[in-house]
Amino acid sequence: MTGHHVIVRGASKRYGSLEALCGIDLDLAAGSFTVLLGPSGSGKSTLLRSIAGVEKLDGGTIHFGPRTISDRQTHVKPEKRALAMVFQDYALWPHLTVRQNVAYALRRRRLGGQEAGRRVESMLERVGLGAKSGSYPHELSGGQQQRVALARAIVGEPELILFDEPLSNLDADLREHLRLEIATLTRETGATALYITHDQSEAFALADEVAILNAGVIEQRGSAESIFRHPATPFVARFTGLAGSFEGVAVHVSDDTAKLQVGEHVLTTAAGRGLGVGDTAEVLVRPTATRLETVDATGPHDGSRHRLPSRIVDVAYRGRGYDHVVDTGHGLLAAVFDERPWTRGAACVASIDPAGMIAFSANV
Structure with a gap:
């Protein structure tokens, strides 16, 4: 099967004075796996629910390929959009068995009989729940x-x-196992996937x-690697992981690099958008x-790395080694890793x- 090509243009949504979506454009290629990443209140759930049809946009359009799903005159009902949702609170029918909960999706598509039974049993085996088909949700673990x-x-x-933050209620080890299952099973189907998380x-x-x-x-927007290596804004850089920050003055800017005066040090860095000399x-x-x-191992400064005299503030064991908080005199750096404490x-x-x-x- 081929997934929807989802095209969102100018999506806007207000809740009273709160502007939850501010003219968002988004393309999901057919069969792709896209993740919306952001903090609580960033609009990711509103965008997901609008694509699902649970929310109606105040402005903008949504198309699945050439088909109009949502605009000023059109709002296709969720059950007519050929989509499925996976929620963080599971949303299972408590009075139905595992087999009946899974089969319910086929009943809605008017598929029954032996073919429906075969599909359900095959899918339960695929997710490792073949032996639990007769159990009820309250008899199962969260995973x-x-x-x-x-x-x-x-x-x-x-x-x-x-996927509406489906792993947020699970412990860390189980999250990792289910993440792998979600990635593998979803890609096997050929469906387009949109997944929201703050992680x-x-x-x-x-x-x-x-x-x-x-x-x-x-x-x-972009690949994980491009976003991590080339964050477009300070918010993106912070949200995707920082050790810390320094304040300085730009003394030279050329193409994508800059030199910053930070105390008595001149640091070479990548230059963010809009940075100018001074x-x-x-x-x-x-x-x-x-x-x-170590202090006596710094050697001559050849420009390949910056070396700042510092002091260890704190240390925490992380299993594979130790994370340190380091005071550089110009700011704290956290999560500085070393195999020894x-x-x-x-x-x-x-x-x-x-x-x-x-x-x-x-x-700016």
């Missing part, structure tokens, strides 16, 4: 209930699957493309750009890769 919800969504072979690691692991929302606006700027540092070195209060050098730093003007 098992979410697998039922996933099976119900996929068994009807929808052309679009919408950056979840978004980056799942998506073909990520769209980052903030206050009803898509601030940046601007006060915020230098944002990715955790992956940082490492710890450093002593709190110890002198060190924070070594930073310029490729993991980007400066944005504070003047």
